[in-house]
Amino acid sequence: MLSRGETSSEEILSSVLNRLRRVEGTLNAYVYVNEDAAVRRARALDSDGHRPRRRRPEPDAATPGRKGVLRGIPIAVKDNICTRGIPTTCASHMLEGYVPPYDATVVKRVEEAGTVLVGKCNLDEFGMGSSTEYSALGVTRNPWDPGRVAGGSSGGAAAAVSAGAAIAALGTDTGGSVRLPASFCGVTGFRPSYGCVSRYGLVAYASSMDQVGFLARDALDCAALMDAVAGPDGLDATAHPGRLEAVLDPHALEGSRVGVPVKWVEQLAAPETRRAFREAIAALERLGAETREIELPEPSFLLSTYYVLAVCEASSNLARYDGALYGARRRGTTYEETAALTRSRCFGREVRRRILLGTFALSAGYHDRYYSRAVLAREAVRGEYQQVLSRVDFIATPTAAGPAFEVGEKTDDPLSMYLEDAFTVGPSLAGLPALSLPMGFTSEGLPLGLQLVGRRFDDYRVLAAGRAYQDATAHHKARPPDRWTRRDRSRQ
Amino acid sequence: LGISREELARVAVLAKLQLSDEEVETAAAELGRVLEYVGIISREGPPIIEAGRTTTLREVATAPPASEDTRLTREDALRNAPERKGAYFRLPEPEGAG
Numbered sequence: 333m334l335s336r337g338e339t340s341s342e343e344i345l346s347s348v349l350n351r352l353r354r355v356e357g358t359l360n361a362y363v364y365v366n367e368d369a370a371v372r373r374a375r376a377l378d379s380d381g382h383r384p385r386r387r388r389p390e391p392d393a394a395t396p397g398r399k400g401v402l403r404g405i406p407i408a409v410k411d412n413i414c415t416r417g418i419p420t421t422c423a424s425h426m427l428e429g430y431v432p433p434y435d436a437t438v439v440k441r442v443e444e445a446g447t448v449l450v451g452k453c454n455l456d457e458f459g460m461g462s463s464t465e466y467s468a469l470g471v472t473r474n475p476w477d478p479g480r481v482a483g484g485s486s487g488g489a490a491a492a493v494s495a496g497a498a499i500a501a502l503g504t505d506t507g508g509s510v511r512l513p514a515s516f517c518g519v520t521g522f523r524p525s526y527g528c529v530s531r532y533g534l535v536a537y538a539s540s541m542d543q544v545g546f547l548a549r550d551a552l553d554c555a556a557l558m559d560a561v562a563g564p565d566g567l568d569a570t571a572h573p574g575r576l577e578a579v580l581d582p583h584a585l586e587g588s589r590v591g592v593p594v595k596w597v598e599q600l601a602a603p604e605t606r607r608a609f610r611e612a613i614a615a616l617e618r619l620g621a622e623t624r625e626i627e628l629p630e631p632s633f634l635l636s637t638y639y640v641l642a643v644c645e646a647s648s649n650l651a652r653y654d655g656a657l658y659g660a661r662r663r664g665t666t667y668e669e670t671a672a673l674t675r676s677r678c679f680g681r682e683v684r685r686r687i688l689l690g691t692f693a694l695s696a697g698y699h700d701r702y703y704s705r706a707v708l709a710r711e712a713v714r715g716e717y718q719q720v721l722s723r724v725d726f727i728a729t730p731t732a733a734g735p736a737f738e739v740g741e742k743t744d745d746p747l748s749m750y751l752e753d754a755f756t757v758g759p760s761l762a763g764l765p766a767l768s769l770p771m772g773f774t775s776e777g778l779p780l781g782l783q784l785v786g787r788r789f790d791d792y793r794v795l796a797a798g799r800a801y802q803d804a805t806a807h808h809k810a811r812p813p814d815r816w817t818r819r820d821r822s823r824q
Numbered sequence: 825l826g827i828s829r830e831e832l833a834r835v836a837v838l839a840k841l842q843l844s845d846e847e848v849e850t851a852a853a854e855l856g857r858v859l860e861y862v863g864i865i866s867r868e869g870p871p872i873i874e875a876g877r878t879t880t881l882r883e884v885a886t887a888p889p890a891s892e893d894t895r896l897t898r899e900d901a902l903r904n905a906p907e908r909k910g911a912y913f914r915l916p917e918p919e920g921a922g
Binding site: 429430431433434567630632633635636637639640647651654655656657658659660661663664665666667668669670671672673675676679684685687688689691692695701702705706709746747750 | 827831832834835836838839840841842843851854855857858859861862863864865866868894896900901903904905906907913915916917918919921
């Protein structure tokens with residue numbers, strides 16, 4: 333989709349903005365629309381003589397993001413990624429009015445690649461959630477059924493791409509925040525290996541797992557974005573110094589070994605998800621993959637390890653918000669009172685909950701029981717994934733146990749919300765590349781996702797496998813309804 | 825492995841959060857359920873073999889390049905200040921400063 337047809341940047345932008353205006357009242361995918369600047373930018377690109385390319389790269393293109401392929405393409409950016417001169421709120425009252433004085437490295441690089449920034453997308457506050465219901469700026473709804481959530485925390489980005497209100501988007505993924513909404517909204521979502529993409533300018537939640545990722549129609553578009561932004565960055569000490577060769581092998585699945593944690597899938601996935609997953613596995617086999625059963629650590633062990641680490645890092649990272657240097661301030665008589673008032677009134681409920689949990693798990697007497705254990709548990713998890721991936725090339729699971737759930741179904745039960753991440757937190761803990769691909773629909777017409785995980789730094793191999801799967805299937809081509817029925821709207 | 829109301833009140837002070845009595849009650853119950861769930865890593869996790877060992881991350885000293893285009897100007901840094909006085913951030917006085 334990134335560059336099809338003989339058209340101008342301004343025409344592509346105009347069709348995206350028209351679509352945005354039509355759906356935004358129902359979906360609430362955006363928190364900021366950058367319309368005037370985007371139009372100026374598209375015109376400038378057109379007058380510069382750079383028209384979008386007429387054709388997509390061939391499947392065997394050596395460089396998926398080769399020069400010019402993204403030029404003139406309207407993209408959205410999740411609102412926890414800093415954009416110079418454009419508000420960045422993290423969907424929190426804490427950052428109301430905050431305008432970053434610098435661009436995130438990924439924003440700078442997609443701009444250099446010629447993209448047009450349509451706007452900033454809604455998310456769970458500071459990335460803490462799995463449904464985009466924990467946003468101070470309202471719930472984002474699912475284009476396939478507005479009575480349901482878009483998934484989270486990159487729910488705005490996923491909904492925008494799904495509904496055609498952006499061609500692609502930059503999201504972020506800590507425990508599944510790109511993959512889960514991609515699955516719920518029927519788009520393709522990719523989380524690169526930890527370290528492949530700079531985190532400079534991504535507002536920190538859990539730094540040891542935070543990673544910028546991509547949401548797009550298909551794996552090829554994700555690869556184009558990956559190629560534009562990946563690579564070393566002196567501003568992020570965790571950015572890997574090497575650069576991956578952006579090659580998409582069209583035969584990536586032929587003769588490959590795909591591991592399936594059968595017990596996991598039986599235990600966690602809903603019947604319709606299991607059916608779609610079986611069909612997806614059969615498609616992989618038809619493409620030449622050999623599947624074999626594998627075992628992975630218990631989902632409850634993975635979730636516990638992930639959540640302890642995430643809340644501990646969150647409590648530490650969010651300590652910076654004290655109403656002193658930037659963001660909101662609720663003034664008290666002293667600095668201490670001001671900090672407490674600001675934090676209590678400007679952080680939402682889920683963020684306060686995670687800060688409390690993290691502070692508790694790091695406090696004297698509990699540090700060894702929770703944080704230290706979780707750090708060691710993560711090492712064990714990494715070891716187990718490494719061992720499994722020495723025997724297979726990819727691990728395949730559903731991305732989520734079921735389709736998008738109803739708005740409001742889980743907001744009052746934090747634990748049931750956390751369990752939504754059962755399939756996605758393992759690769760996050762192990763720092764592995766993971767791709768969510770549309771793999772079919774429930775009987776109610778709701779999208780389901782297939783997750784493919786690869787070895788660390790095998791990012792393009794995973795994307796190539798996704799590309800091969802999408803060449804043989806059509807699930808990623810399905811679009812949500814163009815208009816919502818009165819019943820859909822009444823359920824909002 | 826739950827959390828008592830007293831412990832929660834203490835943690836709220838450490839986290840610089842003000843909680844009403846009602847919030848303490850609700851949060852203690854919610855956090856208790858989460859802590860019970862994540863307790864699996866204490867019960868079934870790998871043992872802590874080496875005392876004091878908490879990470880295998882290597883310490884890598886890096887010095888980000890302070891090139892002109894990444895360095896903030898004083899004005900850039902102050903632009904988002906909730907309150908300023910001239911070229912400085914203005915903050916309420918810390919407790920006991922008077």
